[in-house]
Amino acid sequence: MAELATIRAEARDRAGKGAARATRRDGRVPGVLYGDKKPVQLISVDPQELARAVNRQGFFARLLHVEVGGQKERVLPRDVQFHPVTDRPLHVDFMRVGQGARIVVAVPIQVVDTEKSPGLKRGGLVNVVRHEIELYCNADAIPEKLIVSLDGCDIGDSVHISHVTLPAGTKPVITGRDFTVVTVAAPTVVREELAAAQAAAQAAQAAAEAALAAGIEAGVAPAEGGTAAPTTGTATPATPAAPGAAAAAPAKGGAPARGGAPAKG
Numbered sequence: 523m524a525e526l527a528t529i530r531a532e533a534r535d536r537a538g539k540g541a542a543r544a545t546r547r548d549g550r551v552p553g554v555l556y557g558d559k560k561p562v563q564l565i566s567v568d569p570q571e572l573a574r575a576v577n578r579q580g581f582f583a584r585l586l587h588v589e590v591g592g593q594k595e596r597v598l599p600r601d602v603q604f605h606p607v608t609d610r611p612l613h614v615d616f617m618r619v620g621q622g623a624r625i626v627v628a629v630p631i632q633v634v635d636t637e638k639s640p641g642l643k644r645g646g647l648v649n650v651v652r653h654e655i656e657l658y659c660n661a662d663a664i665p666e667k668l669i670v671s672l673d674g675c676d677i678g679d680s681v682h683i684s685h686v687t688l689p690a691g692t693k694p695v696i697t698g699r700d701f702t703v704v705t706v707a708a709p710t711v712v713r714e715e716l717a718a719a720q721a722a723a724q725a726a727q728a729a730a731e732a733a734l735a736a737g738i739e740a741g742v743a744p745a746e747g748g749t750a751a752p753t754t755g756t757a758t759p760a761t762p763a764a765p766g767a768a769a770a771a772p773a774k775g776g777a778p779a780r781g782g783a784p785a786k787g
Contacts, residue, residue: 528587528594529571534564542613551611555588555595558618565590565616572611576602583627583654583664588616598625598661623661626695628654631686632667633704641677641706648672649707655683656695665689670704680705 534545534552542552550566565588575581576599587594597616605612619625630653636642655668668688670681682700 526585526587526596527575528589529567529575531565531567531588531590533590534566537564546612551614553614553616555590555597555616555618558620558623560618563590567614569611572602572614575599576611580630580666583629583666585619585661585664586616596620598627619661621662624658625661625664626656626658627664628656629665630654630667631670631703633670633672635671635673639672639675639706641675641679642672644677645709646677646706647709649705651702651704655686655703657688657692658695659689659692663689663691665692672704672706675706677706677708 531553532550534541545552545566548566549569551569551572553565553567555563555565567588575586578584582599584599586597586599588597589595595616596619598619599614600617601613601615602611603613604610617625631650633648633650636648639646642648657665659665665688668686670686672681675681680702681704682702683694683696684700686703688694
């Protein structure tokens, strides 16, 4: 195992919010050590030293040594609270880890073989669903990262946890389902073009339906003073017969005028 990094700490003698604020005024970050069947110990650490450790990838999955009063404790970082505006660390929790302990850690993933993905060559995008995966593992064999390969992945394909090779002796905390880790998504341009095509098709369909409705309405327009009669093309109202006139001739392809008789052939 590689040599563990060490964070130097000082013991604190008082707990509570007031004591924590006083520690921050002194330019230190308050924290606690707990676990491994030992009493909780109040500590404070240098903010710059803590920031350097936090900014390294996989901080919460990496064992450290915390040195207090010349004694080193092997610990795993469990929580860091940050100021909501300045993003400065306000409090840190370290859990003691004994030999042979099995723990839950969030291990970061690393995406590889992007050059072997046909979907990315076509303009697809890597969509990381889970940047970290929680694993049960031995404290002495915490994996630094998990490798996720995109070899052969096309647009719309997904890489699930069953496709990720896990180190021996580890297993995911989530069980019972093959959850997604990474997908190859369609590029934004393709999605926008598809949305525009769908909108154009909907608009064309709406226009066709409106034109059909207008045509039907024109085809059943009633004759003036009479009942509706189907016509071809634009509806032309019938001309009423003059009083006392003989029988009116019917319009071509239509019905005889009201009250009249068909003209002799």
